[in-house]
Amino acid sequence: MYLTQSLHRAVRQSPDVPFTVFNGRAHTARQTYDVVSRLAGGLRGLGVRKDDRVGLLSLNTDRFCQIALATAWADAAVVPLNTRWSATEHAYAVDDAEASVLFVDDAFLPMVAELRAKAPGLRTLVHCGDAPTPEGLVPLSDLLAAEPVEDAHRQGDAMAGIFYTGGTTGLPKGVMLGHRQLYVTALGTLLHTRLPRGGASILAAPAFHLAGFAFWIVGMMADMTTVPVALFDPVGILRTVQEHRARQTLLVPAMIQAIVSHPEAGAYDLSSLELLAYGASPISETLLTRARAAFPSAQFLQVYGMTELSPSTTLLQDADHDDPVLRRSVGQAAPYARVRIVDEKGTEVPPGTIGEIVAAGDHVMLGYWKKPAETAEAVRDGWMHTGDVGYMDERGYVFVVDRLKDMIVSGGENVYSTEVENVVAKHPAVAQVAVIGLPDDRWGERVHAVVTLAPGATLTLEELSEFCRREIAGYKCPRSLESVDQFPMSGAGKILKRELRASVRSGTGTPARG
CATH class of the missing domain: 3.30.300.30 (ANL, C-terminal domain)
Structure with a gap:
């Protein structure tokens, strides 16, 4: 399995069904295939070669999806940048990843001069927005004018991307994830939800975050039309769900809180939503009760993990939310994961005993980019040490009680x-x-x-x-x-x-x- 595989399948089976819809701009699978293959050709023309890294600084848009696919198509790895970072932080990641090409959308054009000054290795900036292209940037239309190239079918442990996460030393660490890691978690999520194919999937969580990126993959695998939302707005989400009769989305609890607390929440038809996945931080019982009332047709799925686990290792299914004890847990090990609670020596402890949560499986990262010592410390004998403290009950439900890391x-x-x-x-x-x-x-x-x-x-x-x-x-x-x-x-x-x-x-x- 690999990032562009869902697009190939869609072109064969449903070429004229929208693959993405953004701000009224729809691209069918056939049109997306053409765009992606031309963008990949354009990347080759810019000198991007096998295993190179391509930076992507963009809000959630259809072009984010197309560029990420085109990067894999061109046999390279994407480096999505946190849209809330400062120019200094962006420059650090671009330099660290040794990305010579960076895509920038309209929202980040004011940063371009500072980025150039602070990231001297940055050879080419490509403007992927709708505003006029500033001088010195390559317009996306130039890449789209390139001759299409064949998909490299980059797959397996070939790096799909470098996803930067906060560093305990004060500098972000680049988490290397392969195509296999990303698709193992997507398949496991689909197995737990069992949603029928088709319909709309709302990409509301930031796609630069692995949670949003991975959920985008889940939607593609389920043959869903991806509907990106550039900036979170409670009414915007409500309107998008109603307008597209959306079937699934992923939100963090802070987003859910904003939506259910909005005075207009009851004015929208949300009955189409069949899955609301959430994670990234705990959810209170009060908020969970309000959310289930606001989205009465949706099954709730909590995902727990970290970027290093692509990103999930346990899942709390909808039925578990009805149990007052289990709803305080983060669920059981996903189908692809092994999860243990260990002591300071790495020895598994009995059920109910507090220790560190560790995980093993095909979803564990390839490693930290250019940080072999940190990789060896985090992944020991195949087990990813999460730094989270918790316990497991007799049925394998994991309860997080604290964090080793600050x-x-x-x-x-x-x-x-x-x-x-x-x-x-x-x-x-x-x-x-x-x-x-x-x-x-x-x-x-x-x-x-x-x-x-x-x-x-x-x-x-x-x-x-x-x-x-x-x-x-x-x-x-x-x-x-x-x-x-x-x-x-x-x-x-x-x-x-x-x-x-x-x-x-x-x-x-x-x-x-x-």
């Missing part, structure tokens, strides 16, 4: 505290900083900065946020701030974040400001 999940986005701390520490008013995640009704978790200040210094949340936004994406910036006289420290001189969290959450710490 990762914060805010609105479905992974935020690594070290990365934020590295930026906050640069502020002249900050003497020392620790960043933790705190529960948040809207975002699931919010980024909370605890600082000790330099003598005589003051700092407001607004000042800190403005400072941080110069170097990192807005969602990573602290949403609350607190000043303390001193931190709880270990004997080795490390800040004890567990004690810090307990102090803040119990209200014994200094109240947050801003």
